[in-house]
Amino acid sequence: DQQVKQNSPSLSVQEGRISILNCDYTNSMFDYFLWYKKYPAEGPTFLISISSIKDKNEDGRFTVFLNKSAKHLSLHIVPSQPGDSAVYFCAAEIGGGSGGGADGLTFGKGTHLIIQP
């Protein structure tokens, strides 16, 4: 049972344009969401996160939007750059704010973003 779904295995975007990566979840207990970026042969790198009490979080070129009623979140990258080409994982967890370290994250299968020059 896939609780975090990234339905687009790949996405191709022209350099300079906006990249929008989507993620849906089914477990209403999730209250903290994260995006990770992964290059081949490397571990995932944390990108940006959002708590369920917010609907938007922005960090430079990256913005994450959360629609709790739709159980949907999206990552916007603008403008897209060649170095953004990577696999992007959406992840979620339960128990936000409990402190003392996080429990395991539930990951989607990833979306391979390709930025074309």
Next chain:
Amino acid sequence: NAGVMQNPRHLVRRRGQEARLRCSPMKGHSHVYWYRQLPEEGLKFMVYLQKENIIDESGMPKERFSAEFPKEGPSILRIQQVVRGDSAAYFCASSPPGGRSYNEQFFGPGTRLTVL
């Protein structure tokens, strides 16, 4: 400050052998997580450990897999009597103790296990 270190980066084993994967968390981090990524899949949580304690092993297969994080030394993920289906990338992540602002887990480069 060195990141999360994992070794070996690549490990080849024959069916029936044992695999030992090591993870050294970032300095100051006392929480370690192990994840497995099968081909074409996302990362799947396996186990969450603090020093000398297993906190959550709900993602660990019931047999052949074990994990430890001793008081001294790296965390070890041990797979006994490996089978071909164990072939995957195994990622370790660490996080510091503390509140929500420290909730991001920092990942190591992974160990790619191939079972022949």
